[in-house]
Amino acid sequence: MVRFGVIGTNWITESFIAAGRKVKDFELTAVYSRKLEKAEEFASKHKAVHTFTDIEQMAKSKEIDAAYIASPNALHAEQAKILMQHGVHVLCEKPLASNVAEVKDLIETAKQHDVLLMEAMKSTFLPNFQEVKKHLGKIGTVRRYVAQLCQYSSRYDAYRQGTILNAFNPELSNGATMDIGIYCLYPLAALFGKPKEIKASGTLLESGVDGQATITLTYEEMEAVVYYSKITSSTLPSEIQGEDATIMIDHIGHFEDVKIQYHDSTEKIISGPQDNDHRMFYEIEEFVNLIQSGKRESSINTHELALTVAEIMEKARIQFGLIYPADRLQ
Incomplete structure (x- = not known):
């Protein structure tokens, strides 16, 4: 199983979980929110065992293998970098970061820490x-x-x-x-x-x-x-x-x-x-398969493609x- 933590408790995270549950070996284990009450409510709804209000604690916890980031765009780079620095694979909602410099930094961080980084563009x-x-x-x-x-x-x-x-x-x-x-x-x-x-x-x-x-x-x-x-x-x-x-x-x-x-x-x-009811299924399936096969970059949503966009x-x-x-x- 690939154990996921989710960052963000909005409608897109709901869609991600619904699609993820259709993917073989997907498991939701943790929820992050700035507010503990919100994290606990969302975790209870989706049967996740662990809740966090600190990204670094979540990254260090050893309770997740991968994280899905669906926070506001300006937070993507910082959150993804913290997770990858602790060996967590990252599937980050589009846009991957605020600007080109941040995207380049994330790609370099993924390579340095030997983790998978993929932009969650489903289409x-x-x-x-x-x-x-x-x-x-x-x-x-x-x-x-x-x-x-x-x-x-x-x-x-x-x-x-x-x-x-x-x-x-x-x-x-x-x-x-x-x-x-x-x-x-x-x-x-x-x-x-x-x-x-x-x-x-x-x-x-x-x-x-x-x-x-x-x-x-x-x-x-x-x-x-x-x-x-x-x-x-x-x-x-x-x-x-x-x-x-x-x-x-x-x-x-x-x-x-x-x-x-x-x-x-x-x-x-x-x-x-x-x-068409769970369009995110295909990107999640790819992400899980990449982790299980030991690959660190998608051949579809490549690092180069993310950087070009x-x-x-x-x-x-x-x-x-x-x-x-x-x-x-x-």
């Missing part, structure tokens, strides 16, 4: 994303990648009434790019690597984070356009446009309905069965003036 592990990779060569030379994720945040209602919740707090390295723009960028970088040029524009809110943004990325033979928002909504699909056909993706974070559309309007469905996000947000407190510490 690249989904079976239907793997189908996109398999069929990419069938649409001819790729000329354009267009990904959008415009998803109105319920927390924006509170923001409009004068209450700034975590999602719109720059102190926590939040905002549209880090929270949802990354879903557009991860498949792009996984399929096509680093761009030659990046141009970005965004809408900064009074709180200091971006509410929405658009990034244009130039490659050798293609262009990519990604746009995303936490202050508007859209139901438009995303596309990978080749000279012979276009891959249509219903939702860039879910990959539930994926098809190839040819110039004569004929279509081929390439999406197949996947657990971090570099794109940092370059983009600097262009439209979004600087986090964490950036000033570097």
Whole structure:
């Protein structure tokens, strides 16, 4: 069994545990929260034996083999580093850290302490994303990648009434790019690597984070356009446009309905069965298998991929003036 501790007691941790329980050899043993009452309540609900209010005590406890981090973005780097320094494998929610310098430091720390570090971006592990990779060569030379994720945040209602919740707090390295723009960028970088040029524009809110943004990325033979928002909504699909056909993706974070559309309007469905109720299953299964096989890096969500996406996000947000407190510490 791989014994997990979880850091964070929010809805995403609930989803992680539900998916993890479907993975062979997954075991939840510990819960961390800053407040003991919250940790005990969450641990009791999910039948975890141990609770902690101190990350270092959790890391030293020998009660966990691995940790899943789902705390606010600005805390990821510090918490992950403490855990890895004590030999704990880390699966950290996206974004892995606040900036490129922190990502590089985490990768180096993982290597120094011989532990597995993986960014918890679920979409690249989904079976239907793997189908996109398999069929990419069938649409001819790729000329354009267009990904959008415009998803109105319920927390924006509170923001409009004068209450700034975590999602719109720059102190926590939040905002549209880090929270949802990354879903557009991860498949792009996984399929096509680093761009030659990046141009970005965004809408900064009074709180200091971006509410929405658009990034244009130039490659050798293609262009990519990604746009995303936490202050508007859209139901438009995303596309990978080749000279012979276009891959249509219903939702860039879910990959539930994926098809190839040819110039004569004929279509081929390439999406197949996947657990859309527990999408995190596939990344957790990979993480557990890597630990059990003694590997220290995923061949899908590689360290290089995490670093490439971090570099794109940092370059983009600097262009439209979004600087986090964490950036000033570097």
